[in-house]
Amino acid sequence: MPTRMSGPTPTRRPAPRGQVRVSITDVAREAGVAISTVSAALNGRTGVSEDTRQRIAGVAERLGWVPSIRGRSLVARRAWTVGLLMQRPASVLEADPFFAGFIGGIETVLDDAGYALLLQLADSRDGVLRRVPQWAHSEVVDGIYLTDVQSDDPRFALIERLGLSAVAINCASHPGVATVDQQHHPGMGALLRHLLDLGHTRIAHVSGPDGFVHSAEREAVWRTTLTGAGVRPGALVRGDFTSEGGARAADQLLAGDEPPTAVVCANDLTAIGFISRASALGFAVPAQVSVTGFDGIQLSGFTTPPLTTVQTSPHDLGAEATRLLLHLIGTGEVLHHELPDAQLLIRASTAPPPLQKMM
Amino acid sequence: MPTRMSGPTPTRRPAPRGQVRVSITDVAREAGVAISTVSAALNGRTGVSEDTRQRIAGVAERLGWVPSIRGRSLVARRAWTVGLLMQRPASVLEADPFFAGFIGGIETVLDDAGYALLLQLADSRDGVLRRVPQWAHSEVVDGIYLTDVQSDDPRFALIERLGLSAVAINCASHPGVATVDQQHHPGMGALLRHLLDLGHTRIAHVSGPDGFVHSAEREAVWRTTLTGAGVRPGALVRGDFTSEGGARAADQLLAGDEPPTAVVCANDLTAIGFISRASALGFAVPAQVSVTGFDGIQLSGFTTPPLTTVQTSPHDLGAEATRLLLHLIGTGEVLHHELPDAQLLIRASTAPPPLQKMM
DNA sequence: CTGAAAGCGCTTACAG
DNA sequence: CTGAAAGCGCTTACAG
Numbered sequence: 001m002p003t004r005m006s007g008p009t010p011t012r013r014p015a016p017r018g019q020v021r022v023s024i025t026d027v028a029r030e031a032g033v034a035i036s037t038v039s040a041a042l043n044g045r046t047g048v049s050e051d052t053r054q055r056i057a058g059v060a061e062r063l064g065w066v067p068s069i070r071g072r073s074l075v076a077r078r079a080w081t082v083g084l085l086m087q088r089p090a091s092v093l094e095a096d097p098f099f100a101g102f103i104g105g106i107e108t109v110l111d112d113a114g115y116a117l118l119l120q121l122a123d124s125r126d127g128v129l130r131r132v133p134q135w136a137h138s139e140v141v142d143g144i145y146l147t148d149v150q151s152d153d154p155r156f157a158l159i160e161r162l163g164l165s166a167v168a169i170n171c172a173s174h175p176g177v178a179t180v181d182q183q184h185h186p187g188m189g190a191l192l193r194h195l196l197d198l199g200h201t202r203i204a205h206v207s208g209p210d211g212f213v214h215s216a217e218r219e220a221v222w223r224t225t226l227t228g229a230g231v232r233p234g235a236l237v238r239g240d241f242t243s244e245g246g247a248r249a250a251d252q253l254l255a256g257d258e259p260p261t262a263v264v265c266a267n268d269l270t271a272i273g274f275i276s277r278a279s280a281l282g283f284a285v286p287a288q289v290s291v292t293g294f295d296g297i298q299l300s301g302f303t304t305p306p307l308t309t310v311q312t313s314p315h316d317l318g319a320e321a322t323r324l325l326l327h328l329i330g331t332g333e334v335l336h337h338e339l340p341d342a343q344l345l346i347r348a349s350t351a352p353p354p355l356q357k358m359m
Numbered sequence: 360m361p362t363r364m365s366g367p368t369p370t371r372r373p374a375p376r377g378q379v380r381v382s383i384t385d386v387a388r389e390a391g392v393a394i395s396t397v398s399a400a401l402n403g404r405t406g407v408s409e410d411t412r413q414r415i416a417g418v419a420e421r422l423g424w425v426p427s428i429r430g431r432s433l434v435a436r437r438a439w440t441v442g443l444l445m446q447r448p449a450s451v452l453e454a455d456p457f458f459a460g461f462i463g464g465i466e467t468v469l470d471d472a473g474y475a476l477l478l479q480l481a482d483s484r485d486g487v488l489r490r491v492p493q494w495a496h497s498e499v500v501d502g503i504y505l506t507d508v509q510s511d512d513p514r515f516a517l518i519e520r521l522g523l524s525a526v527a528i529n530c531a532s533h534p535g536v537a538t539v540d541q542q543h544h545p546g547m548g549a550l551l552r553h554l555l556d557l558g559h560t561r562i563a564h565v566s567g568p569d570g571f572v573h574s575a576e577r578e579a580v581w582r583t584t585l586t587g588a589g590v591r592p593g594a595l596v597r598g599d600f601t602s603e604g605g606a607r608a609a610d611q612l613l614a615g616d617e618p619p620t621a622v623v624c625a626n627d628l629t630a631i632g633f634i635s636r637a638s639a640l641g642f643a644v645p646a647q648v649s650v651t652g653f654d655g656i657q658l659s660g661f662t663t664p665p666l667t668t669v670q671t672s673p674h675d676l677g678a679e680a681t682r683l684l685l686h687l688i689g690t691g692e693v694l695h696h697e698l699p700d701a702q703l704l705i706r707a708s709t710a711p712p713p714l715q716k717m718m
Numbered sequence: 719c720t721g722a723a724a725g726c727g728c729t730t731a732c733a734g
Numbered sequence: 735c736t737g738a739a740a741g742c743g744c745t746t747a748c749a750g
Contacts, residue, residue: 022496023743034721039745049719066496070438071743073429074726081477090463094674095657100459104449107480116499118440119476121466137381137425139727140475243661269658276661298454299628302602302635304663315453382727393737398729408735430727433742498743 022063024071031059042067073139082110082325083118083141087128087148090121095242097268097297098314102147105318113326115142129154136162142329145169145321146177150213167325169317171213173336178324180317180337184214184294185221187310187342191292192225194308194344195262198352200290204234204260206249206270208241215241218266218294234260239270246273254281254289261289261353268293268300268309275303275349286351296345305348312342381422383430390418401426432498441469441684442477442500446487446507449480454601456627456656457673461506464677472685488513495521501688504528504680505536509572526684528676530572532695537683539676539696543573543653544580546669546701550651551584553667553703554621557711559649563593563619565608565629567600574600577625577653593619598629605632613640613648620648620712627652627659627668634662634708645710655704664707671701 028035033052041048041056048056059065073079084106086093093099103117110117118141122128132155135141143165146155156174159166167178195203205222208215219236226233237252239245246265250273253260265271271293275285283289285305293300296311316339324335387394392411400407400415407415418424432438443465445452452458462476469476477500481487491514494500502524505514515533518525526537554562564581567574578595585592596611598604605624609632612619624630630652634644642648644664652659655670675698683694 025743035743036722036745037720040720043745047719052719064492064496066493068743069497069499070429070432071726072745074433074728074743075745077726079429090467090674093466094460094463096459100455101453103478104453104480107452107478108449111480117478119462119466119478121463121470133423134425137423138428140428243658247661272658272661276663276665279663299602299631299658302606302631304635304638306635315449384727394727395729395738396736399736402729406735411735427727430742431729433727433744434729436742 022065024065024067027056027060027063027065030063031056077139078329079140079142080114081116081118081141082322082329083120083135083144084147085120085122085128085131085135085144087122087125089123092241093121095269097295098312101314102318105315105320106145106322107318108315109319109322109326115326129158132158132164133162136164143167143325145325146171148213150211165325165328167321167328169321176334178321178328178334178336180321180324180339182313182317182339183341184217184310184312187312187344188218188221188294189225190344191264191294191308191310192222193229194346195264195290195292195350196226196229196231198262198290198350200262200353201231202234202258202260202353203231203262203264204237204253206237206239206246206253206263206265206274208239208266208270210238212241215266222264239266241267241269243269243273243276246270246275247277248273250274250277250281250283254278254283259283259289262350263289263291265291265293268295268297268307271307271309271349272299272303275305275307286349288354290350290353292350296342300345301347303349308347308350309345310342311345313339381424383424383426386415386419386422386424389422390415436498437688438499438501439473440475440477440500441681441688442479442494442503443506444479444481444487444490444494444503446481446484448482451600452480454628456654457671460673461677464674464679465504465681466677467674468678468681468685474685488517491517491523492521495523502526502684504684505530507572509570524684524687526680526687528680535693537680537687537693537695539680539683539698541672541676541698542700543576543669543671546671546703547577547580547653548584549703550623550653550667550669551581552588553705554623554649554651554709555585555588555590557621557649557709559621559712560590561593561617561619561712562590562621562623563596563612565596565598565605565612565622565624565633567598567625567629569597571600574625581623598625600626600628602628602632602635605629605634606636607632609633609636609640609642613637613642618642618648621709622648622650624650624652627654627656627666630666630668630708631658631662634664634666645708647713649709649712651709655701659704660706662708667706667709668704669701670704672698 024035024038028038038056041053146166146168149168149171170181173179207219223233237249239249265274271291275291278285285291293307293309296309300307300309320337383394383397387397397415400412505525505527508527508530529540532538566578582592596608598608630650634650637644644650652666652668655668659666659668679696
């Protein structure tokens with residue numbers, strides 16, 4: 001086992017590593033005032049002479065004292081922390097294009113407000129439903145984000161019962177819960193119409209995994225837009241939002257006699273995997289088969305060919321959700337925000353179907 | 360402004376939303392025992408009759424009581440939280456291939472231990488140095504991760520002074536700080552030798568941004584390996600770890616009279632951007648120019664052509680670092696762990712240099 | 719303008 | 735086996 005101890009005699013010591021912990025009591029003693037005066041002085045409350053305030057500030061500075069969030073939280077009943085609990089195995093999250101952008105957006109707003117983000121993954125639905133009350137009762141977070149909301153999501157009842165502040169991402173509004181949305185339908189619809197306009201009539205779909213809201217939604221738009229245009233939906237292959245899944249789908253879809261002339265993938269990763277395998281199988285993209293993605297990840301502009309996709313805004317969702325959540329925590333007022341729709345981004349992975357197929 | 364209030368009469372209410380908060384006192388009263396008995400019973404301490412324990416558990420269950428981490432932390436001097444503080448603007452982080460994997464690894468270990476991750480970004484060096492003592496004094500985290508360690512990093516002194524438990528990633532060991540490492544040199548060296556073996560003699564480098572340890576390290580291996588083999592290092596273009604930077608580098612490197620026959624990029628994103636632009640400029644990869652990456656992100660296997668790169672293990676780094684950190688917090692024992700070296704991954708983006716250049 | 723006291727929700731000796 | 739008390743580090747009425 002490569003783990004080794006440091007040096008010949010490993011140092012064993014208790015968690016608080018023998019340091020002098022300075023508390024409000026020390027500052028008060030040193031400054032010759034009561035602890036309540038220290039508290040008032042450093043929290044900018046009125047009723048402390050400028051003189052005393054200065055002296056206390058000096059002592060605190062010299063002793064290197066910062067108020068303990070812990071002690072403060074206990075009485076203020078605020079944790080100065082918000083929680084993001086995602087039901088996703090760590091492995092999936094690592095490839096999730098939504099994740100990093102969403103967190104980045106959260107952090108930009110959170111940091112300025114002096115809040116921190118508590119992040120936890122649960123690998124099952126039950127895991128989530130167990131953690132939420134734990135967080136609420138422990139008062140370890142002041143509010144939470146709700147992502148991947150499902151219809152009849154039991155978390156809403158839980159949140160109401162627990163009196164937890166929450167902001168939900170991309171879902172119908174529930175009483176007491178703030179929401180921030182970005183419409184995906186219009187962009188997805190535009191994507192389908194773009195393919196129809198190019199002349200495609202055999203349009204397949206590589207979906208996301210079962211049970212995800214996004215999977216169902218994108219599949220529905222694919223089906224209804226085609227049907228609405230009088231075109232029969234092509235083959236449907238179930239993917240899993242990964243490039244591996246996209247590659248497997250290419251194997252399935254391109255093997256038959258009449259392969260589709262366009263393939264609508266549930267996300268960019270899937271599309272990139274599809275294109276990779278299609279190329280390996282000798283199918284030229286977009287000359288023989290057009291391929292589309294969804295998400296608009298940064299790399300989608302640097303694939304060969306660059307990907308036609310729908311540009312979503314995980315960063316903005318995270319930032320706006322955080323604003324609404326902090327507002328709810330602070331004022332109790334439930335707000336709702338709608339981001340501009342996700343936009344169709346036409347690039348080079350789509351073209352008219354091959355001529356011989358057009359008659 | 361699209362933000363709107365919900366319903367005709369916005370509900371304003373204080374943060375604790377009028378819920379009955381149940382505490383240990385309630386459980387004790389209901390069960391007819393002292394709060395110390397409740398505490399002992401539910402923490403599995405000895406000295407409570409099985410009968411009483413059952414009764415108390417029943418009451419706690421019925422009342423939906425979970426011990427408050429807050430109250431517990433105050434006396435136990437443990438936060439049951441570890442902190443990850445990265446000096447990176449949110450925007451960079453969103454494209455950072457290390458980030459998601461590292462966090463994924465952290466979470467797999469943390470969740471099982473009942474710990475949570477506190478995540479915070481700082482946009483400057485000073486921001487980091489301000490937060491660390493804040494966290495330490497507030498006792499809001501029990502330990503922290505040190506990433507992007509620089510030589511003479513001031514955080515080590517800070518940590519020692521504050522008596523904070525810490526684990527450092529990929530850096531020389533410091534007294535009192537656990538470390539977990541994965542050697543990148545050998546894989547990077549193997550990558551360079553692979554290009555030399557293929558017959559390349561004009562090998563350029565697109566580096567990472569200034570001031571990052573990884574940038575300096577990879578550049579150094581590029582330079583010394585070539586020099587050691589008697590080959591003069593080719594052109595050096597400064598990149599920024601993004602695909603945009605890689606594309607710009609392609610413009611610079613491929614414009615001249617004698618373009619390089621191989622380009623070593625500081626990471627996969629850069630390489631993918633480079634290939635994209637190179638193709639657009641009419642350069643065939645790898646026929647006319649070989650391109651290599653670094654990181655081994657999932658998508659690197661699905662580009663066209665699939666990328667020759669060095670496979671690193673952010674997930675394993677995160678998981679192992681977390682194990683060592685929790686061990687340090689719990690026992691005070693400083694351990695060190697070395698992951699298997701990052702491995703060269705030969706795929707299709709490298710080939711012998713074009714013939715006419717070989718004489 | 720300042721201080722003594724109570725209390726937030728727990729755990730940990732200590733006494734019965 | 736069980737309970738009363740002290741205390742963790744703060745803030746918030748309240749009294750001087």
